[in-house]
Amino acid sequence: MIATDAIEGLKARLDIVDVVGNYVELRKAGTNFKGVCPFHDEKTPSFVVSPHKQIYHCFGCGAGGDSIKFIMEHDKLNYPEAIEKLAAQYNYTLTYTQGSHQKTDTKIIDTLNLWYQSLLEQHPQAKAYLQERGIYSSSIERFGIGYAPGSKETLSYLQSNLFNMNDAIALGVVGKGENNLYARFIERITFPIYATNGTTVGFGGRTISGHSAKYVNSPQSKLFNKSRLLYAYHQARDAIYKKKEIIVTEGYLDVIMLHQAGFDTAVATLGTALTSEHLPLLRKGDPRIIMAYDGDNAGISAALKAAKLLSSAGFDGGVVIFSQGRDPADMVKNAHIEELNTLFRSAQPFIEFTLQHILQQYRLSNPKEKEQAMHEGVGYLKTLSPLLQEEYKSYLASQLGLSPSLLKMHSQAPSPSYTATTTYGDAWERSLIKTAVEHPEYLNIIVDSLSSSLLQHHAHELELVLQGNLNDPAVMSILMDERNPPFHDAAHLHDNLIFFLRNHYEKMLKKVKFQHELSLDRKSFLIRSYRHKIEKLKRGELIPYEGHL
Structure with missing residues (x-):
């Protein structure tokens, strides 16, 4: 059983805006924060979080409670499980009453991380790869880059340090086959992945032995959810809040090289496209978002999806597409810093980028296809605010060579929030x-x-x-x-x-x-x-x- 004083200590450390903000997009509303309720279907935000009272309440469905109650309800956990999850996320050590079940030992990840870092010095091939990519020794240290050896060495290290293998499996550093255990990261350069508060929650790994999977990430675990994490966000957070800007790239090396060049707001998604689960994290600090993608078909497709998602959610920002096989890491290595500066400053706004790529799918010289393009463009504009719909209605009409009067927006009025009059x-x-x-x-x-x-x-x-x-x-x-x-x-x-x-x-x-x-x-x-x-x-x-x- 978790000790009562440990629970109270954890509660004192938690900030409900931070806890809920990892799951829900919150916007300042007076002294409180508001967002769309995660517990029932609604369009108009009626979910309120109070930093003063450290509670949340939905005026639509009645859900409410503190940080622990939120995690219980959202993640479908019981009370002890929610406490242990929050303790792990916020790097808080719980104490237990004598003879009770102990929580998963999350120190395994921290210990492995330090061990991987020490092994990098002993592996010339891994160091040579990083040097060839232009990564400084200072960046290796700052980002905690390491090297994971063969599976047997890792398992032996964990056992020699008396770590529980079931804990290692639960945290995603060890896998379980039909008849054996194996290390998740084998002969790979490792990139530790941190939660927003600096807790190590997993790893990314880049092969240097020719494995068919060039990059792998930790599997889903109680700590690691790649759809809610951004690589290097912990290192970039202060700069993001100060500069009101965040650069989202596709890879670890892009981020590290951009930081070397002074672009210290750079982060990366973890081998997945940007999803709605990333939005609460991106919303923090209310920055302008710059999405930096490769110019291949996969990159342009991912950029289009991200631009639609971000613009519909009300984010400001734009898209930069790197053409001719270039990427940010190579441009930094080749000292094209000023060109990068220009690209980021002139990022194409999300809405223009989206409309442009919608229209590119059709032959506008064909009246029938032009009509289809118009309907798809209007359908996209309807996902935006009424003001933006009106502003970009003329832009879409001009691109189609049509009169704006032909574009019927028919915006739906938002359903009322809790506005009942009171006597x-x-x-x-x-x-x-x-x-x-x-x-x-x-x-x-x-x-x-x-x-x-x-x-x-x-x-x-x-x-x-x-x-x-x-x-x-x-x-x-x-x-x-x-x-x-x-x-x-x-x-x-x-x-x-x-x-x-x-x-x-x-x-x-x-x-x-x-x-x-x-x-x-x-x-x-x-x-x-x-x-x-x-x-x-x-x-x-x-x-x-x-x-x-």
Whole structure:
């Protein structure tokens, strides 16, 4: 069992915006962040993350909780599994109660990484390859480049260091055949791959022995998901945030050489095309995206898919295609730095690049094919914002030689988010509940002055708060709604309680006057009691709640 103090220590280290931001594209919205909910199908963002409260809540489906709850729900893990996954991602060492199951030993990857780096010095062929590609010794050290030997050597090293082979298999550094174990990386130059926080989560490997698979990556594991990672993002992050730009390339060597030449915002996808799962990471820091691809058919196809994805998601940026068999690494090696600068500065905007390549698929001299090209172009523009649709409608029409009036956009209005109007009483009660949660030092004042039964709109939610059920979706919905702030101090709360209770007792006084079924003595008693309370409230005195008279 994981020790309680270890769980609390992990929670203190986690930042919910960072945790959720690895899965969901988040955009600043006031003091909070908003995105499209990953737990139900929606087009208009109603998923809110609060860095102040360290919780998330969806106003569409009601999902909510803290960082651990998010990982549990998103990755379908139980509580201990979610804690262990977060601990591994954030390089936090958990402690366990005596005799309980221990977590997977993620130090295996760090230890192997250092061992691979030490072996590079002992392998002249690997060093010669890196030198021939133009990689400096300083870059080898900075990016942690190493060398993985034969399978037997790696297995022997792991066993001699008393590592559990089941852990090694779970982390993707060892594979299991029908009758034997084998190392995943054999006779390859290794490139460690880091999570955004600097934790080593896997490797890329480049063969130098003529293996048919030139590059391999770690398999999917509890730490490694190539669709959510970018090579060298950890090294490039500060520059990305500072320069508001990120260059996405296709290979490790491209990234390392670009960094050598001063293009320190360069990263690379991990042997896969850019996917929607990469977008939350690319969104961080709100940079301009430059996609740098090879000029072969595969590269242009990947660039087109990326441009469509990024433009539809609202990213700013463009595409650079390297023609004539060139790539960024070779251009740096051949000292074509200024040409690279020019290429990156003049990247073709995503929307223009996409429309251009859509039209290139058709013979526009043929009226029927021109019509098909128009429909495909319009279909793509409909994935953009209304403003961009209008801006690029004329551009597409000019490329087709048509009047813009022929291009019918018919934009769909976005479905409304949580915009229900609230009455004054509803808003007041929401502010009261927020005050009870955010200022627990005022709880006694609230409890002494009223009962949850007096609330007309949110009696249940106040009762949940008083019981300590702050993770209930109904409570979280109120806490995440910024329209109704809490009462800012004790005096503000006092004045509001006076106003609320005075209105309440004045209503009760009017009501009792028309209750003809009451005896004269009972009615007289209630009238005197309510008038007495109202007089005290008028003098600014809070009176203790006595229940129903």
